[in-house]
Amino acid sequence: MPPKKGPTPEEVEDIKTSLGALCGDVAAVRAQQELLLGLLEEVKQLRLQNAQKDRRIMDLERRVDELEQYTRTNDVVISGIKIKPRSYARAVAGNVGEPSDEENRSVEQQVASFLQSKGIEMDLEHVEACHPLPRRSDRPPAVIMRFVNRKNKVALLKQGRKLKGTDVFINEHLTRKNADIARKARQLKKNGKIQHTWVTNCKIFIKLNGTPEEAKVLIVRNMEDLDKYN
Template sequence: MSILLENRVADLEQYTRINNVIISGLHIKARSYARAVTAGNGGKPNDLDVSSTEQQVATFLKSKGIQLDCGNIEACHPLPTRNADKSAVIMRFVNRKHKIALLKQGKKLKGSDVYMNEHLTKRNADIAKKARYLKKQNKIQHTWTTNCKIFIKLNGTPEEAKVLMVRSIDELDAYQ
């Protein structure tokens, strides 16, 4: 497969995830009406037992001062993780505008061990990871993602510190 075709396929794969946000580090209780009823308490299950993943995420975010309009969420469900204590949740928004509005409020989660990130493909996640590594080593000034694209800001004076979009992990080799 030619490199041009590989890049096009990678772009299409990323495009399918462009309205998604991954929220990791949340304590999500699985929805289990049947388990709550059969637990022998005979009464109605409590609200947490029957609340959906979307409601639990919205409640947590609201407690941190983050505004979330649940009407703009297309889908919300937990993702399988290796650590049973902390789960990850994927949320798909109706459009990018709502996803970006949520991600801009992510700073309010500082210190909570809960993180919101764009849903990157494995390839783009590896590029972003290497860029963060280069930033940690002070080889570049800054790195971030916007609309699932990875950007870096080079070191130097304001005139020299260019912002570049990185499309392949090989492009970062020049800054090692």
């Protein structure tokens, strides 16, 4: 058998050229891989930073809501009492600014008169401020009443049961967030998902269904805390 002939010089050069081109392609692929890995790491870090910022924003929103709720600690919202509107003279004059002290005192007196007619004791000396909220429906506007201290507010809330059978209600002055939580908790109770719900010192409580061991009382601070009971 005749010996095999080796590649010609031209073929060797072609092979070298091909290998050089292949090495260049491999190097380019590696460079692309490193670039992609770098971009993936950058995306990972950005997602981590965004998650941290989201948690920070949520924490700040929670603190703002807690501070706002704290400023309402001595307040109650009384809804359903028909308050006489501001004076005709003030309306004709087009004065749409803050109500005068005289008008505010009139609101206090109207509220106190109605509550006292239902056997509810209240001393206006303990009232720091009282004014109606903007009307949002055909119902009488709700009234915000702020007491000098919390014990006066609690004393009035405890007498709220005397309003049973009327369309008048006395509630704590909750922030929008807490009011939404309380509303959803009441809906869960109505649907039989929880046993009971109530508000004390501007905190929303729920009592779970089940045996005495299972029927725990929980404080609800976020809407997500109620999602598990839907």
